[in-house]
Amino acid sequence: MNTNYDVVIVGAGPAGLSAAIYTARADKKVLVIEKEAPGGKIIKTYKVENYPGFENIDGVELATKLFNHATNFGAQFEYSSIKNYIKNDDGFLVTLTNEKSFQTKAIILATGTKENKLCIPGEDEFYGKGVSYCAICDGAFYKNKEIAVVGGGRSAFEESDYLTNFASKVYLIHRSEKFRVNDDVFNRIQKNKKIELILNTVVTQINGKDKVESLILKNDKGKETILKVSAIFPFIGQKPVTEFITEPKFLNDKKNIITNEKMHTKISGIFSAGDVRDTPFRQIVTAASDGAIAAQEAIKYLDRLGK
Numbered sequence: 001m002n003t004n005y006d007v008v009i010v011g012a013g014p015a016g017l018s019a020a021i022y023t024a025r026a027d028k029k030v031l032v033i034e035k036e037a038p039g040g041k042i043i044k045t046y047k048v049e050n051y052p053g054f055e056n057i058d059g060v061e062l063a064t065k066l067f068n069h070a071t072n073f074g075a076q077f078e079y080s081s082i083k084n085y086i087k088n089d090d091g092f093l094v095t096l097t098n099e100k101s102f103q104t105k106a107i108i109l110a111t112g113t114k115e116n117k118l119c120i121p122g123e124d125e126f127y128g129k130g131v132s133y134c135a136i137c138d139g140a141f142y143k144n145k146e147i148a149v150v151g152g153g154r155s156a157f158e159e160s161d162y163l164t165n166f167a168s169k170v171y172l173i174h175r176s177e178k179f180r181v182n183d184d185v186f187n188r189i190q191k192n193k194k195i196e197l198i199l200n201t202v203v204t205q206i207n208g209k210d211k212v213e214s215l216i217l218k219n220d221k222g223k224e225t226i227l228k229v230s231a232i233f234p235f236i237g238q239k240p241v242t243e244f245i246t247e248p249k250f251l252n253d254k255k256n257i258i259t260n261e262k263m264h265t266k267i268s269g270i271f272s273a274g275d276v277r278d279t280p281f282r283q284i285v286t287a288a289s290d291g292a293i294a295a296q297e298a299i300k301y302l303d304r305l306g307k
Helices: 014-025 040-043 061-072 135-142 154-163 183-191 286-304
Strands: 002-009 030-033 074-080 083-088 091-097 103-110 113-115 148-151 169-172 196-197 202-206 212-218 224-228 231-235 238-240 270-272
Touching: 002 091, 002 135, 002 202, 002 286, 014 030, 014 040, 014 103, 014 231, 014 286, 030 212, 061 224, 074 196, 103 286, 148 154, 154 183, 169 202, 183 196, 202 286, 270 286
Parallel strands: 002 030, 002 103, 030 074, 103 270, 148 169, 148 231, 169 196
Antiparallel strands: 083 091, 091 103, 113 238, 202 212, 212 224
């Protein structure tokens, strides 16, 4: 199979769907490739309260609205993962893991990131129901609640500090006594009376009925305890979905796609948007903005090709 498109968008999170809306509305033939359900991480988010225009909206509902918006303008969808892309005389040949291939003049890479998981019982079951990987997204849902953060790096410390704006208590759980933060950050956390450090300890299980209710902890001496909390925020890193990219200097040292402010990559005709690129802030609204910019730049690129 080798169908021609003006733009192939890889990833149907907020960035990819926003790009699809803009390119399809500009009367371009658009294909969106998504390995799961359209919406990305939004579909696993219980409530969204920080996307402009929606004071409170269910994550699945917002994802559905974005998907319908794109399809109503004519964007088409293929459910698979990208295997590779090859530049040729007509643009790019995009091959998927289901062995289908598509010819396109331009590509927008919006594959997002994948969180490092604890890989323990209950983590997947309670995702969006007390298990969250985004303090800014979900912290406000736990006002006056006791919650836990897992990790020993800068993200874990900064997010613990941020979460004290809402939670009555934050347990910061780390597997050792060594942290990957500077003294200023560590001292600020120690002075925060709402934060309690639980060291030399790992979380082995997340328990609850309809939502998170408690954690099973195990220290380095093998002793198990139960910690009652309403939520757990693992901050043990995340990885951009860029394993299919082989070009040198296309990625930074963290494997994020390098772009300029107009979402151009080092390869003419390939753009990137959203969490997968090298960006200081990862939110639905910034991903949607990236997608709009990438789409407009792709449209300009296609118009130049036409001339």
